Amino acid sequence: MKRRLWWRSFWLHLFLTPLALLWLAPLWLMFVFSTHPEIAIFSTPTPVLPGNQFAVNLQSLQADTNFLRTLFNSIMVAGIYTILSIFLTSLAGYAFARFDFWGKGVVFSLVIATLTIPYFAVVIPQFILVAREAKTLLAILIGMAVFGGIAALLAWLKFSPTLGRLAWVGYGVAGLAYLVWGVPALREAITFDFRLTNTYWAVILPSLANSLGVFFMRQNFLSVPQSLLEAARIDGAGEFRIFFRIAVPLVLPAMAALAIILFLASWNDYLWPLLVLSDRAMQTAPVALGSLIGLTRVSWGGIMVGAVMTTLPFLILFLFLQRYFIAGITAGGVKD
Amino acid sequence: MKRSATPYLFLSPYLAIFALFWAWPILESLLLSFQNTRVSPPVWNLSVNWGRILGDAAFWDALRNTVLILVIQVPLMLALATVLAVALNSQLLRARGFFRFAFFAPVVVGAVAYSAVFRLLFNQNGAVNAALGTQLNWIFDPVGAMAVIIITLTWRWTGYNAIIILAGLQSIPKDIYEAAEIDGASPWQQFWRITVPSLRPVLLFCLVLSIIGTLQLFTEPWLITNGGPGTATTTLGVYLYRQGFQNINFGYASTIAYAITLLALVFSIIQLRLFGRES
Numbered sequence: 001m002k003r004r005l006w007w008r009s010f011w012l013h014l015f016l017t018p019l020a021l022l023w024l025a026p027l028w029l030m031f032v033f034s035t036h037p038e039i040a041i042f043s044t045p046t047p048v049l050p051g052n053q054f055a056v057n058l059q060s061l062q063a064d065t066n067f068l069r070t071l072f073n074s075i076m077v078a079g080i081y082t083i084l085s086i087f088l089t090s091l092a093g094y095a096f097a098r099f100d101f102w103g104k105g106v107v108f109s110l111v112i113a114t115l116t117i118p119y120f121a122v123v124i125p126q127f128i129l130v131a132r133e134a135k136t137l138l139a140i141l142i143g144m145a146v147f148g149g150i151a152a153l154l155a156w157l158k159f160s161p162t163l164g165r166l167a168w169v170g171y172g173v174a175g176l177a178y179l180v181w182g183v184p185a186l187r188e189a190i191t192f193d194f195r196l197t198n199t200y201w202a203v204i205l206p207s208l209a210n211s212l213g214v215f216f217m218r219q220n221f222l223s224v225p226q227s228l229l230e231a232a233r234i235d236g237a238g239e240f241r242i243f244f245r246i247a248v249p250l251v252l253p254a255m256a257a258l259a260i261i262l263f264l265a266s267w268n269d270y271l272w273p274l275l276v277l278s279d280r281a282m283q284t285a286p287v288a289l290g291s292l293i294g295l296t297r298v299s300w301g302g303i304m305v306g307a308v309m310t311t312l313p314f315l316i317l318f319l320f321l322q323r324y325f326i327a328g329i330t331a332g333g334v335k336d
Numbered sequence: 337m338k339r340s341a342t343p344y345l346f347l348s349p350y351l352a353i354f355a356l357f358w359a360w361p362i363l364e365s366l367l368l369s370f371q372n373t374r375v376s377p378p379v380w381n382l383s384v385n386w387g388r389i390l391g392d393a394a395f396w397d398a399l400r401n402t403v404l405i406l407v408i409q410v411p412l413m414l415a416l417a418t419v420l421a422v423a424l425n426s427q428l429l430r431a432r433g434f435f436r437f438a439f440f441a442p443v444v445v446g447a448v449a450y451s452a453v454f455r456l457l458f459n460q461n462g463a464v465n466a467a468l469g470t471q472l473n474w475i476f477d478p479v480g481a482m483a484v485i486i487i488t489l490t491w492r493w494t495g496y497n498a499i500i501i502l503a504g505l506q507s508i509p510k511d512i513y514e515a516a517e518i519d520g521a522s523p524w525q526q527f528w529r530i531t532v533p534s535l536r537p538v539l540l541f542c543l544v545l546s547i548i549g550t551l552q553l554f555t556e557p558w559l560i561t562n563g564g565p566g567t568a569t570t571t572l573g574v575y576l577y578r579q580g581f582q583n584i585n586f587g588y589a590s591t592i593a594y595a596i597t598l599l600a601l602v603f604s605i606i607q608l609r610l611f612g613r614e615s
Contacts, residue, residue, distance in 0.1 A: 009428035016423055020438035030453045046463040092350035099343035114358055118552045118600050120576055120593040124586050125361030140360055179363055206357040239342045268446030270555045286448040293452050293559050307449035314444040330503040
């Protein structure tokens with residue numbers, strides 16, 4: 001029996017070890033290439049040990065893109081985004097976990113349904129919103145206020161069930177009419193224009209609609225003992241006080257996991273920042289790096305320096321905080 | 337619970353953003369796909385984009401490439417991820433920390449960074465050819481370029497899926513295996529009779545995520561092969577970017593976006609039919 005287990009273990013390691021080395025090879029070579037001149041990268045045999053050209057490559061990268069500035073932009077964007085997103089998603093997650101309110105079921109299903117909708121379905125209107133004409137944004141805001149007002153009025157009137165159903169139909173028809181005719185007309189009427197392109201807000205604002213984060217925070221707030229919150233309420237604490245003083249501290253580890261994942265996702269995002277950041281001084285590191293890859297007259301050693309500098313901090317963090325990264329990744333994945 | 341305005345206060349900051357940047361754009365995309373945006377101001381024309389997409393050879397090329405990646409890369413990756421998760425979960429494994437790091441590390445690497453590395457590795461004078469002793473021009477060969485994309489995606493996402501599957505594995509009760517062991521089931525039988533059926537919901541979840549991810553593949557083909565050679569690795573995502581943001585035709589790009597959304601919907605329905613309503 002023991003002998004058979006030994007052989008099983010042997011085959012397991014024989015299978016896994018070469019595969020693991022193969023998996024690490026691109027990361028190791030990325031690091032090695034960042035320390036060699038381009039001529040060495042393309043020579044045979046390929047260098048497998050670090051050289052001493054890192055500083056030279058960094059200088060050429062800095063000359064090509066002002067890379068340190070783009071790193072600063074990346075830190076700002078990912079940092080502001082993470083803080084705001086944690087704030088918004090925990091407020092919303094808490095509301096879904098803790099309160100019963102009118103429209104809760106519909107709104108929550110709507111938020112969760114967007115998890116299966118491809119991002120491309122929204123990317124063009126998002127771009128129009130932040131980049132082209134802020135008229136659209138204002139037209140929608142006015143519309144939201146008007147229709148939100150009607151909805152609140154209907155809720156306040158506490159209509160009878162039959163009338164209620166009719167009201168929903170009417171509300172839907174009116175909403176659709178507003179989308180087709182109202183928005184374009186309002187767009188025409190509103191004349192001023194504030195463009196968000198090449199600002200941090202252009203990158204941050206749309207990504208704040210993060211339904212996975214809301215779902216994750218809701219699950220965590222559900223697991224907080226309700227009796228504890230009720231006790232605080234009986235003691236006369238306000239709802240926001242209960243939220244900040246009791247609920248939030250109890251879910252802090254989960255929040256940390258979410259924060260790590262949000263920061264990483266924002267840090268590594270490429271398509272959206274590429275669309276809204278054209279000014280080189282405002283670009284994030286991945287966008288600046290991506291703009292170099294297509295060109296022929298740049299140093300590949302420099303590009304590898306950029307790849308290392310955007311990756312290495314997270315690899316080191318991953319070594320120490322693996323548990324939190326994994327908690328964040330499995331958050332959406334595993335049902336309880 | 338007492339009815340009050342408090343829940344709306346908690347909810348409204350998020351909902352305002354959600355309504356503005358998700359709910360509204362989903363509708364606006366649909367509306368845009370029925371507009372001719374090549375004239376200024378755009379005019380309603382119900383058939384201009386949807387009529388065009390049906391006869392657009394470049395779109396069907398992109399669709400074919402995307403589906404090709406879908407049917408080759410996704411099953412390959414999920415099978416490998418399952419095997420890896422089982423191996424990493426094994427009691428017999430030594431140096432677990434090393435193996436976990438090796439397979440999970442790509443999870444933190446950004447698409448731009450690893451796209452640059454893989455483009456360099458598969459260069460004609462690059463490390464892969466040097467290691468294999470070949471002179472293949474990967475990036476400029478239609479089959480080779482597709483292979484590079486598939487290899488890159490597999491490297492990046494296998495560990496990610498393995499993490500989710502591993503979490504699923506750890507929720508399977510241990511006593512089922514002990515009972516099977518006593519009944520004389522081999523590891524192989526245990527894997528197929530216990531592990532795989534228990535993992536079905538988790539694998540289904542990974543499958544859904546991978547399909548949605550593949551349908552909107554953009555960064556890797558854009559940076560590694562630029563969709564080429566020719567249109568050999570032009571995915572739906574790359575085609576949408578070209579139409580929308582290089583040719584500045586938001587109407588047609590919205591039509592492509594909605595075609596992608598419809599595809600995602602079709603795949604979801606097929607999955608629900610095949611696997612039942614367990615997710």
